[in-house]
Amino acid sequence: LNGNFIKNNYPTIVFNGNYYPNKKLDNIDLNINFDKTPLQIISIFTAGILSDVKGNLTGALKLKGELSKPVLTGNLTAQKSGFKIDYLKQISYRITSVDKCKTSDETLLEITNKKN
Numbered sequence: 001l002n003g004n005f006i007k008n009n010y011p012t013i014v015f016n017g018n019y020y021p022n023k024k025l026d027n028i029d030l031n032i033n034f035d036k037t038p039l040q041i042i043s044i045f046t047a048g049i050l051s052d053v054k055g056n057l058t059g060a061l062k063l064k065g066e067l068s069k070p071v072l073t074g075n076l077t078a079q080k081s082g083f084k085i086d087y088l089k090q091i092s093y094r095i096t097s098v099d100k101c102k103t104s105d106e107t108l109l110e111i112t113n114k115k116n
């Protein structure tokens with residue numbers, strides 16, 4: 001698999017790797033690179049939970065494992081980013097760095113504020 005998502009003639013997401021539909025285990029091996037990718041792309045997954053999502057992501061993720069139990073690891077950096085948690089209504093959050101992104105462990109997303 002090879003592809004990209006383009007915004008204003010600029011590839012903001014580039015992916016490459018393999019999917020093996022006949023294998024039962026370890027059938028996904030995909031590299032995903034983000035380059036000033038608008039964070040708003042997550043809005044379709046977070047409707048009713050997060051709003052006012054803004055900013056950009058840069059970094060790389062590795063997607064491995066199976067479709068039923070994917071493992072997503074890597075590092076992303078958020079630039080000028082933030083969101084509101086709808087349940088808390090008036091509270092907004094600003095993100096300066098996302099350090100871990102995993103789906104197989106207890107840690108789904110770990111966010112730290114780092115100033116560079």
